[in-house]
Amino acid sequence: MTARFDVETTPIEGLLILKRRRIADERGHISRLFCGEELAEIGWRGPVAQVNESVSHFAGTVRGMHFQTPPFGEFKLVTCLAGRILDVAVDLRHGSPTFLEHVAVELSADNACSFLIPKGFAHGFQALSDDVRMIYAHSAPYRAEAEGGLSPTDPRLAIAWPLPVAHLSPRDAGHPPLGTDYRGLAA
Numbered sequence: 001m002t003a004r005f006d007v008e009t010t011p012i013e014g015l016l017i018l019k020r021r022r023i024a025d026e027r028g029h030i031s032r033l034f035c036g037e038e039l040a041e042i043g044w045r046g047p048v049a050q051v052n053e054s055v056s057h058f059a060g061t062v063r064g065m066h067f068q069t070p071p072f073g074e075f076k077l078v079t080c081l082a083g084r085i086l087d088v089a090v091d092l093r094h095g096s097p098t099f100l101e102h103v104a105v106e107l108s109a110d111n112a113c114s115f116l117i118p119k120g121f122a123h124g125f126q127a128l129s130d131d132v133r134m135i136y137a138h139s140a141p142y143r144a145e146a147e148g149g150l151s152p153t154d155p156r157l158a159i160a161w162p163l164p165v166a167h168l169s170p171r172d173a174g175h176p177p178l179g180t181d182y183r184g185l186a187a
């Protein structure tokens, strides 16, 4: 727990679910989306190098599973400000005891939760409603040349998407299946 977030650990080391505390009055409420001091206490490393908005129009849309290769690996704080998503992070850390395992968490405007994802993870999500709007904080800049991706329907990941997978980008539809020799990302 920190001053502005209730922090929930997950079965995978480093992956954390943050529930924002709302300071409410008759006008509405305020809550903190990111706090450098508090997130550093619970594991965030690095600056906020970029903040991205992501809008998905249709329930069923899947984006992912994406990561940036070293040295552009990044922490992400994923927040859903409108609608509902199932957010998924896959452990790609070479030598991790939970290698290729994942955690899935529902994020929504209503539950005020965010997903803190360290370096070494692939990230993706499925829109569970139409008109999803998300905000991502990234600790490293976007580098197209460092982009990597896994198929969100790869049988080795066994991600149970709640809805039929839809609206994949050509890039995401084209990720090859993981080979048995895949060893993950160096630290």
Ligand SMILES: Cc1cn([C@H]2C[C@H](O)[C@@H](COP(=O)(O)OP(=O)(O)O[C@H]3O[C@H](C)C(=O)[C@H](O)[C@H]3O)O2)c(=O)[nH]c1=O
Residues within 6 Å of the ligand: 050, 052, 054, 063, 064, 066, 067, 123, 124, 125, 136, 142, 169
């Ligand atoms: C991520 C990103 C993308 N782009 C450009 C690259 C493409 O020309 C265009 C769309 O990118 P993409 O199709 O990769 O967008 P998403 O499928 O939403 O990918 C994102 O969603 C998954 C779930 C993530 O975790 C990442 O944040 C990110 O990879 O935006 C940028 O210019 N800057 C950026 O930071």
